[in-house]
Amino acid sequence: MDDTTKRYADAGETLRRVTLPNGLRLQIVVKPEYHKTYAVFTTNFGAVDDQVRLQADAQPVVVPAGTAHFLEHKLFDKADYDAFDLFGASGASANAFTSATNTNYLFSTTRNVMKNVEILLDFVQDPYFTDATVAKEQGIIGQEIQMYDDDPNWQAYTSLLADMYPGHPLSQDIAGTVDSISHITPAILRTMHQAFYHPQNMVLTVVGNFDADELIRVVSANQAGKVTAPAPQARITHDDYDVSVVQPYSVKRLDIVRPKGYVGIKGSAPITADRAGLRQELATRLFLELIFGDSGHTYTDWYDQGVIDDTFGYEFNVGRGYNFTVFSGDATDPNRMTNAIMAALRNYRANPDVNVDRLARIIKASLASTLPR
Amino acid sequence: MNSLENIANQLASRAFGDTNMFDYPDVLAELTLADVLAAGQALVRDDGVAILHLLPETEASK
Numbered sequence: 001m002d003d004t005t006k007r008y009a010d011a012g013e014t015l016r017r018v019t020l021p022n023g024l025r026l027q028i029v030v031k032p033e034y035h036k037t038y039a040v041f042t043t044n045f046g047a048v049d050d051q052v053r054l055q056a057d058a059q060p061v062v063v064p065a066g067t068a069h070f071l072e073h074k075l076f077d078k079a080d081y082d083a084f085d086l087f088g089a090s091g092a093s094a095n096a097f098t099s100a101t102n103t104n105y106l107f108s109t110t111r112n113v114m115k116n117v118e119i120l121l122d123f124v125q126d127p128y129f130t131d132a133t134v135a136k137e138q139g140i141i142g143q144e145i146q147m148y149d150d151d152p153n154w155q156a157y158t159s160l161l162a163d164m165y166p167g168h169p170l171s172q173d174i175a176g177t178v179d180s181i182s183h184i185t186p187a188i189l190r191t192m193h194q195a196f197y198h199p200q201n202m203v204l205t206v207v208g209n210f211d212a213d214e215l216i217r218v219v220s221a222n223q224a225g226k227v228t229a230p231a232p233q234a235r236i237t238h239d240d241y242d243v244s245v246v247q248p249y250s251v252k253r254l255d256i257v258r259p260k261g262y263v264g265i266k267g268s269a270p271i272t273a274d275r276a277g278l279r280q281e282l283a284t285r286l287f288l289e290l291i292f293g294d295s296g297h298t299y300t301d302w303y304d305q306g307v308i309d310d311t312f313g314y315e316f317n318v319g320r321g322y323n324f325t326v327f328s329g330d331a332t333d334p335n336r337m338t339n340a341i342m343a344a345l346r347n348y349r350a351n352p353d354v355n356v357d358r359l360a361r362i363i364k365a366s367l368a369s370t371l372p373r
Numbered sequence: 374m375n376s377l378e379n380i381a382n383q384l385a386s387r388a389f390g391d392t393n394m395f396d397y398p399d400v401l402a403e404l405t406l407a408d409v410l411a412a413g414q415a416l417v418r419d420d421g422v423a424i425l426h427l428l429p430e431t432e433a434s435k
Binding site for chain 1: 377378379380381382383384385386388389390391392393394395396397398399400401402403404406408409410411412413415416417418420421422423424425426427428429430431
């Protein structure tokens with residue numbers, strides 16, 4: 001068992017990392033001054049992972065759009081109980097979410113931390129899929145998808161991603177479509193669970209008020225009882241940095257009152273998962289905040305001139321195989337808004353907000369919001 | 374967001390990389406305006422841009 005503790009002096013935090021013999025990793029942050037404990041069980045498997053090679057020279061297995069999200073829903077559902085109820089009975093509240101590259105299962109509690117950790121590990125690692133429960137879930141998620149389809153912001157976002165990443169899994173909604181999920185079967189769910197819910201592909205993160213040694217003992221005992229074959233998966237990642245396929249302009253008409261404008265910028269090169277990559281990611285976020293942050297001249301001028309309203313925002317996303325920036329907001333004249341964004345990007349060197357003092361203020365504010373003390 | 378929840382989710386979101394949120398202060402302290410402008414330069418291009426306008430339906434488009 002690998003067990004290391006690192007003190008991050010600048011952050012004022014201590015992180016203990018443990019790797020169990022079966023490959024499961026733990027990230028532990030003990031906070032005795034808090035009452036609560038949060039635990040997140042994460043698999044490195046999300047909506048973009050629609051293909052897996054089960055043996056070295058085998059043909060890839062391709063699964064329908066929405067499989068990772070479907071699997072997330074289905075894991076709560078067992079033969080004679082629902083995992084949500086177990087957490088409830090032990091004083092915890094549970095949740096789960098699927099992103100493009102990860103699936104997360106979490107609980108928060110003020111009591112019975114160890115009991116709830118066992119519930120979390122067991123329900124995620126012990127799947128129960130039948131034809132009947134899969135069919136029932138197709139109905140439930142189908143309704144969820146129709147709700148998303150009625151949300152203009154969601155539709156616009158999905159359509160902007162499709163303009164940037166045509167043919168890539170990112171162009172599909174994380175939940176899939178009513179049609180794609182109709183092709184999901186118990187066998188597909190079992191295959192993907194075996195491939196990606198292997199302990200080597202999972203991390204348990206626990207933050208809060210508990211005894212770290214006790215946690216490690218409880219998780220080790222829990223995992224020792226689970227015999228796991230070697231990880232069968234060879235992930236197939238669709239790296240997409242090809243800017244030549246981007247659809248530069250599109251218009252959609254929807255049942256809305258006020259128009260909306262979107263600008264997407266597709267990353268043309270990978271941002272690595274190491275420290276150099278983190279530097280680049282944070283530098284990019286700071287750049288965007290310098291130019292477009294609501295404490296700057298650009299935002300204030302646009303707001304006063306009616307180019308944007310308070311729905312204006314931007315995000316920078318970095319994932320396995322892709323990165324992109326999105327600007328969005330409601331606008332009386334979306335053409336004026338998106339032209340203003342493009343002009344601000346082209347002319348950033350002449351922007352008076354690009355200076356050392358403002359950068360220092362933004363860095364300070366960003367630290368205060370990410371690491372509150 | 375509650376800070377414990379924030380820490381748990383941020384640690385989880387970077388669980389498969391080589392860095393985590395506790396590296397932020399250190400990395401941010403190293404970054405200069407030149408680094409930030411270099412990142413901006415990499416971002417600002419005319420290719421790879423997708424613009425989308427969402428407009429109300431007209432009688433003709435319904």
